[in-house]
Amino acid sequence: MHDFYYFATGPFAWIAFLVFIGGSIWRFRSLLELAKRKDSIVFEYMDTKFALRSIVHWLIPFGSRSMKINPTMTVVTFLFHICIFLTPLFVFGHVILWKENFNISWFTLPNAVADLMTFIVIASCIFFLWRRIKLPDVKYLTTPLDFIILFIVAAPFITGFWVYHQFSGFAVMTIIHIISGEIMLMAIPFTKLFHMFLFPFTRGYIGSEFGGVRMAKDW
């Protein structure tokens, strides 16, 4: 049990961060290389002003018509993305680990807030699951991998919630929590989760096309 814990917080943690960072750099570089060879058009038309114009509109809740006509999805996605990004970084239990291991620390979220945010992530994942099963157009697009990714994303939060509330077997659950978090990190460069890094580029490019050539809005 202790061996597992040390493996999960020691070597496996290092592997997870290495795979996440190394994998992301590799994926970026290979896409950039490919783009340089085959899609010079992207560099020709990319325009900082119009790219930012588009990105900003799409980062503001209800900033696009698409968001306005899908209000539930908009509210859930924004809450989900904010919580999934901030909670692991600022939850007390994580910051304390940084403090213990590297003697660095930063702002922490009040426990009740972090707890609520964790709950929001879990509830959002259930909402996404419901969409995948119930909405015909989303169901048609859904592959088994989409369910696996959803599970990979939800697992660290479900287990984290479990551990924080000290439900039965939370000691084992702590290890599962750590490992599931590490799996999620490692999955980012190699799955659709990489969209977190590609968003500014895909949005920025279509924003540049619409702004610079088409002289139209894209939101």
Place this chain on the structure above:
Amino acid sequence: MSESKLTTDKKSDVKKIEDQGILKGLEQLTPEKIESVINQVINDETGARLKVYVDTCVHCGMCSKGCHFFLSLNDPKFSPAGKVKQTLWEILRKKGKVSPEFIKDAATVAYTQCNLCKRCAMYCPFGLDVAYVMSVMRRICHKLGVVPLYIQDTAHSHSATMNQMWVKDDEWVDTLMWQEEEAQEAIENLRIPLDKEGADIFYSVIGPEPKFRAQLIFQAAVIMNAANENWTMPSMPGWDNSDMCMFTGDYEMMERLKRRHFESALNLRAKRIVMGECGHAFRSVYDVGNRALGWKMPPIEVVHAIEYYNELFEQNKIKIKKKFDRPVTLHDPCNIVRGRGLHEMARNIVKATCSEFIEMTPNREHNYCCSAGGGVINCGPPFKNARVESGKAKAKQLFAAKAKGAEVVIAPCHNCHGGLEDIIHHYGVDMELKFFGDIIYEILELPES
């Protein structure tokens, strides 16, 4: 016929549609040929963009409401991402090892179930360009020789005559002289100057104008003369700015066409190209064709009719007798609105020419497509019923504008005219369709002769 057609859910079975171009093409396919052609296109002609578009899509379905096919038919197969699933998604997953039957369905999706209108790029949070993905699918189909018969015929016409409608060289000049004579009824001594060097305006049209809508050339001539323009039209091939090759995936031929068009204008040392009220031709000249030839922007200024008419009113170059007095609504064509942001100029023209204007909703960049664009109407009769059914959302939009009092729909694009005409007829919308040119001609104050 009435609005009741909007509620019936009968759908044409697309699978049962038999297109001779697609079927004959399939007969020549082997799995090996399919695989090698697909991999050639994927490896040599696409790159990071296609990869990112297919890999980044998180299958969220936000694009569904961006597509009038989905809104009209409410079938998941018609959502933009659903169309990618039936085409490039499978192709990339199977590395090109797909069956002729798959190609048949993929060709039907790419050529007849997507108008390449790019509206979905405005509904996808990532701005993924499904129109681009569908164009890649069309490119593969073109190289496999699996193209709907009717649109392939127009592409053949382009390659044989440099125009879309098999118009012969003498017929072209003859049509211009005929329209010149007709227009002289309105303005004495009116001329359609041919091959005039150094003119301010090189006026180009699409093949169907001399073939079916010659009165548009006549109207343009009257407007040009009333505005006292120094203008010209070419007497030789290069006069047609349309481009079905762009839509079949025949990019080599598209490049020849655009080059001929640009060179016709440049050889005459024209200051700029003004083109008639056509959407896809504008896309080919302003966006796609010039890029294929290596021009970031067109080598000579290209001005769409809307921009030109707007200029006429802004600079008071023409006068009107009185405003057009029937209530109008305006259809925003994808290629010049999402393609060139001409929606406000179009509204300026409406204000200058019409007494009562009723907006359709949604409008401007968010307007619903006519279902005819992107070469879909050019795929001809086999796909007509399916096309009109996919215009149900458009029909509802038209009925809503009509309920507010609109009697006339202004659609400044030829394809939109064709598509809207069918929708108006099928659903019994009972509205009249007009080009801006029709309205301006009707209310124009002619110069003293």
